[in-house]
Amino acid sequence: MGVEQKLGNMGVVTTTLETAVNWARTNAMWPMQFGLACCAIEMMSAQAATYDMSRFGMELMRPSPRQSDLMIVAGRVSRKMAPVLRRLYDQMPEPKWVIAMGDCASCGGVFNNYAIVQGVDEVVPVDVYVAGCPPRPEALIHGVVTLFEKVKGEKFEDFVKA
Amino acid sequence: MSEYQLQEVPVGPYKHLVSERAVSGETMLLNMGPQHPSTHGVLRLLLELDGEVIINCIPDIGYLHTGIEKNMEAKTYQKAEVMTDRLDYMNNMGNNLAYVMAVEKLVDLDVPPRAQTLRVILTELQRIGSHLVWLGTTALDLAAMSVFLYCFREREIILDIFEMVSGQRMMTTYFRPGGVWRDVPVEFEGAVRNFLKILPKRIDEYEALLTKNPLWLDRTVGLGKLDAATALQHGVTGPMLRATGVNWDLRKVRPYMGYEQYDFNIPIETRGDTYARYLVRVQELRESLKIVEQALNKLPMGPVRSDNRKFVPPPRSELGTSMESLIHHFKLWTEGFPAPKASIYSAVESPRGELGVYLEGDGGPKPYRVHWRTPSFDNLSVLSKIVKGHLVADLIAILASIDIVLGDIDR
């Protein structure tokens, strides 16, 4: 009542700068197309018509790391691919987030052997882990929404590093 | 930092594979790297380019190497089947089928007719699903994006059927040695018949969009010509071989799981280019629908798993009353079943070609050596021959038409 109502009628909203910046970041986060194996097919299904990720602002999957905010590591990362993954992560500009999609990216999955990196968090720091082999498209969307909740709670001090 | 500047790929390690113009610096070695939207997986292609024309193309694989063959040696025959879904991840039921057929051949296990028919129905549905994804991603690479959305919408119906049958959309592990895991629910037949009603009109829509489209014809006719002799030298099988005029389909020449009872044609084209491969696969979609319809009409009643209790676990209802069932259950769960000390090779026709399993037992419950003869490995080896002289954009079309799945190649 009072001030807010008057301001609302005039078309003015007050908020903090952090909330506004986080709102902008979550509403149009562009994922990088990094599908490696079977989880990539479920990621493509999540992007296609039935489970549409464009509703969440992820209209395009940019293949170029320079133009994306979110890296969804979908699939198993082999020892030959790990340096490539790290290089792509380094090429992404700040702010950036990582979702480890599927069991193989989270913990090595079914494959406990010489060839697969046991969890992609050995290579890049991960924000959200989505379990499943492969996770349903709805599970991936749930993971994305969880990431949005996390981003909405971020403060500027986390990004300003000395 | 210096490592993030544009670096040229050094010629040194590839001197024996590129022409002399690369060594002198006249042509450029470009890395079409493991992360690329159009390489259908993590495939690295080294291109020697003269402007936009490709002089040489060197594929570099191994970025998805999972060590499945070695990992399967450490598990029993039943547990190793879980890893087979994840090889060619577009053809999960087909990989399961190849593996359980190999195990059944090795231990000489029978499969009841209802299980055989169910296997045929589900494998053909998987073939339709795989070809739909191929069509969608090929069209997406060649900028016909609406076909991608339509194909994935159709595929959702197939994945719903798989989930109804086995509980999982993709990695089903539904076929087990001796039959299938459990009987299909009552809604199965209705769902499959519904699908059979919907799909023919949709395939007509895709053909109306693409087959006579002058843009599509411009981008695919005459590209990547492969003749039958080169194809056989490179071990190419599947739709790629049938597009060169060779009539070789394992479902017809070496029928398995009762394929001889069904009446279907094998589409053959003779030109061997990208357009011919497209026509063969679209025609195969229609033939698979025919097979599913005939198999569904023929579905016999009966058990869905063999009753050889040495290899197939007994139903849980028997465990309370029969001592032998309890012992069989115990042995199968703790040890697994033994296989003879011999080796066999068994092959099925996957959507990409001849998918074969070389299985060697050593008398114990774990396989001694499992080798997967995967079709995409041999199909990709012919790439460096058929892209010479084409442009980079044509390379995308040719690579899409080979229909590779990197899980198949790198295992």
Add this chain to the structure above:
Amino acid sequence: MDTRLEKIIKVLQEKASATYEEFRGEVHVFINAGQIVDALTFLRDEHQFSLLSVMTAVDYWPQDNPRFHVIYQLTSLTQNLSIQLRVPVNGNQLKVPTATRVFEVANWREREILDMFGIEFEGHPDPRRILMPEDWEGHPLRKDYPLGYEEPQFTFNFEEIDLRKPYAKE
């Protein structure tokens, strides 16, 4: 066994002193490494075995003689026949002549066997590793190569394994 295969095996027995065995309808012929290229050429040219379906190897460690078997499976499309050739390879002499001149697909298949087992193929035009990284040491599919198993973290050993795991910093 098919009568056409019987004739072929008789010729191979005379010319290459091959032995054979049958199992579940398949024919496995054992040939020495020195004669394998001639056998492949003979089968390809005179009996239309035009497709090399499978080329792989098996490791029989700790047995050293033979330590490996290299396996070739040939398919004839016109006659609808298959035959499997096996080449025993000793543990201290890991060399087999290359089949690239007979079948082009052997190029990549031999690179894979070199990578996974360490068997060298004489005369191969491009002997590099194909599946593992270029600087990898060891040959993974040998039986004396460990699986590379990571210990599962249960509640009782969670912390100690967690400290050892190499997590990535920023």
